[in-house]
Amino acid sequence: MSALIEEAHTQQRHGYASRHKPVIDDRRDEPMQAKASPMLPDVLQTLLREETPSRRLSDLVLPRHITADLKEFLSEYSQASLLRSHSLEPRHTMLVVGPPGTGKTTLASALAVELGLPFLTVRYDGLVGSFLGETAARLQQVIDYVSRTPCVLFFDEFESIGKERADSNETGEIKRVVSSLLLHMDAIPSSCVVVCATNHPELLDRAVWRRFELRMEIPLPGTAELKEWFMKTEKALGPLGISAADFVNLLKGESFSEIEAITLDARRKLILSKGRSTAASALSQAFDAWERRRAVGGVKLSGNETNRANKSGAGKRATTSRKKAVLPTTELLPGTEQPSRK
Numbered sequence: 475m476s477a478l479i480e481e482a483h484t485q486q487r488h489g490y491a492s493r494h495k496p497v498i499d500d501r502r503d504e505p506m507q508a509k510a511s512p513m514l515p516d517v518l519q520t521l522l523r524e525e526t527p528s529r530r531l532s533d534l535v536l537p538r539h540i541t542a543d544l545k546e547f548l549s550e551y552s553q554a555s556l557l558r559s560h561s562l563e564p565r566h567t568m569l570v571v572g573p574p575g576t577g578k579t580t581l582a583s584a585l586a587v588e589l590g591l592p593f594l595t596v597r598y599d600g601l602v603g604s605f606l607g608e609t610a611a612r613l614q615q616v617i618d619y620v621s622r623t624p625c626v627l628f629f630d631e632f633e634s635i636g637k638e639r640a641d642s643n644e645t646g647e648i649k650r651v652v653s654s655l656l657l658h659m660d661a662i663p664s665s666c667v668v669v670c671a672t673n674h675p676e677l678l679d680r681a682v683w684r685r686f687e688l689r690m691e692i693p694l695p696g697t698a699e700l701k702e703w704f705m706k707t708e709k710a711l712g713p714l715g716i717s718a719a720d721f722v723n724l725l726k727g728e729s730f731s732e733i734e735a736i737t738l739d740a741r742r743k744l745i746l747s748k749g750r751s752t753a754a755s756a757l758s759q760a761f762d763a764w765e766r767r768r769a770v771g772g773v774k775l776s777g778n779e780t781n782r783a784n785k786s787g788a789g790k791r792a793t794t795s796r797k798k799a800v801l802p803t804t805e806l807l808p809g810t811e812q813p814s815r816k
């Protein structure tokens with residue numbers, strides 16, 4: 475019975491994948507979703523989480539060379555049958571390294587969307603068992619399933635794989651699961667794209683790195699990426715009241731998740747003002763709110779770990795004074811009330 479369900483599931487996916495040919499251009503007319511309805515077999519529910527992402531690669535702002543690598547990967551994957559007719563397989567194992575909030579998880583899910591494949595994230599809480607051999611057996615179950623079902627299999631925060639066992643020697647457990655995975659990885663057919671993400675590459679030794687056919691390092695956004703974000707935001711909201719260069723200055727060293735939080739906040743404020751406020755004013759308020767958030771419990775409560783290390787003391791004060799220098803004061807359209815400010 476479960477075999478039948480799985481087969482139907484596989485067929486549905488093949489159908490889905492062929493309806494949505496891999497897309498490597500920026501066409502945005504029809505929203506895509508990786509998969510319509512989660513249909514994981516019961517036995518795998520504790521080992522895998524199936525999500526239905528909708529963000530595309532073009533929604534991410536990435537350094538040019540990474541976008542180029544990803545497009546090449548997608549193009550290769552979409553022409554797998556041509557490669558196979560020449561006894562070649564497309565590459566299908568990828569390691570993504572980078573600080574928190576730089577888009578690793580989003581990238582993995584966007585690949586599923588672009589390829590029209592289900593997006594399956596490995597659940598370490600269900601995978602890692604307390605008995606020797608238990609983890610390997612469960613991993614085998616996962617591998618068996620993904621070998622039959624075209625999908626993107628995602629190991630998020632790969633380095634945390636050992637943390638589910640309180641009593642375990644963490645590094646030992648990571649090593650055991652990782653080596654078990656690597657033993658299996660060669661056996662996973664190229665119909666399954668394996669993506670592992672980590673922000674602690676130092677926990678994986680070089681031998682592990684080498685096993686991945688594609689390796690990408692996503693840095694914190696640089697000037698080019700911040701400018702791109704600025705332009706996207708201006709396009710969506712209207713004039714922001716500061717120059718792209720000032721925007722870059724203000725946000726250098728922050729992760730995209732932090733930057734996204736600020737610009738989303740500005741957008742919310744603008745919408746809720748119902749035409750009484752400007753984008754410049756909304757952004758200025760969003761920056762103020764961000765400053766206040768950062769001050770709660772010290773800088774530690776906001777920003778990523780890398781930033782925490784960089785932004786204490788002088789750095790933080792410098793950022794604050796930079797803000798004062800470049801941000802317009804919160805101005806409102808005529809006839810509206812002054813919003814309360816700190």
Ligand SMILES: Nc1ncnc2c1ncn2[C@@H]1O[C@H](COP(=O)(O)OP(=O)(O)O)[C@@H](O)[C@H]1O
Pocket residue numbers: 533534535536572573574575576577578579580581730731732734
């Ligand atoms: N490069 C990027 N371009 C656009 N948005 C990004 C980028 N990186 C992160 N984000 C935004 O930040 C949030 C967190 O990103 P996520 O993919 O979870 O980062 P990570 O997995 O590296 O910690 C997402 O909502 C995403 O929209």
Ligand SMILES: [Mg+2]
Pocket residue numbers: 578579580630631671
């Ligand atoms: Mg992540």
